[in-house]
Amino acid sequence: MMPITNFLSCTHVLDEFDSLSPAQRSHAKTYATGLVAASNKTVAGIIREVLLANSKRALNRFLTEYDWDEDQFNHERLEELQKHGETRWSKDGYIILDDTIAEKVGDDVPGVGRFYDHAEGDTVWSQDDDQDHDTKYDLTREIVTELEEEAGVRRHTYLFDSWFAHDSSLPEYIGSYDKDWIGPLRSNRQVTYGREEIRVDALEERIDTTERNIDDKIEHLFVHSTADANVQS
Incomplete structure (x- = not known):
């Protein structure tokens, strides 16, 4: 896998989100870029492949410890989607x-256990x-x-x-x-x-x-x- 040297263009809108500090915006862009473009979607894998990332510890802290307003972030996300014809709400379709x-591999995740997965037809170790x-x-x-x-x-x-x-x-x-x-x-x-x-x-x-x-x-x-x-x- 070639290293990822730039954030994806779709993440640039995060620079306008007031719910995030400048440092948090960088972490958010790193994580979003990694989820889309990295071959390994774990934090460690994203850090290895996204060269603009700071460190595994910094990204982990952003995801688990940083204090940012999730409700405001989601509101800003929805507002952004309404600006574009392909993502704004329409009267057609259904909700x-x-x-x-x-699916998970660790034991220390809230809500983890064996749950029935209809797609697999069996129980899997996962988070519900x-x-x-x-x-x-x-x-x-x-x-x-x-x-x-x-x-x-x-x-x-x-x-x-x-x-x-x-x-x-x-x-x-x-x-x-x-x-x-x-x-x-x-x-x-x-x-x-x-x-x-x-x-x-x-x-x-x-x-x-x-x-x-x-x-x-x-x-x-x-x-x-x-x-x-x-x-x-």
Whole structure:
């Protein structure tokens, strides 16, 4: 791998971020350049390949010890994205809510353990939720709040899988912003439909659905408004 002698051009915008000091901007540009261009994405690998980096200890301190405002940084990041046609919010498309598992090798990482990875079909040593902090549901609601109240996202529909639909307050929370959601519900879930509480599998027998071929599988779809049916716990 040839050494990287310049920061990537996409990192120059960090020079305008008030959330970072001049030294922190240099570390941030080093890390971002390494994540994109270095063959080894670890701190040690980035230091070896990005010649503008200071030291492994300095970059580690930036990532783990430096006091910088993450919320302000993220706000500045979103503002920058709105300046460009290919990244600004649009009315088309959907907002996808999902979690991801990051494979790890060490034991001293918050939230590390053996978690099931659907992509691998097996459990892997990885990082998921840190039990001392918010749950996936809490974090998801925080993301929705940020998108609706701070970022001003213009898209109208959220997509998520049955894991998130299982949390009865998430669909209602999204509905409180007058937004739609699409997600599978387990057959034993209770919903309120026509002012009556009923299980999903019992409701299925009453309503008319439309057959759709999705990925060579026949799905029976029923479209309703948030006002018609509410998910209960």
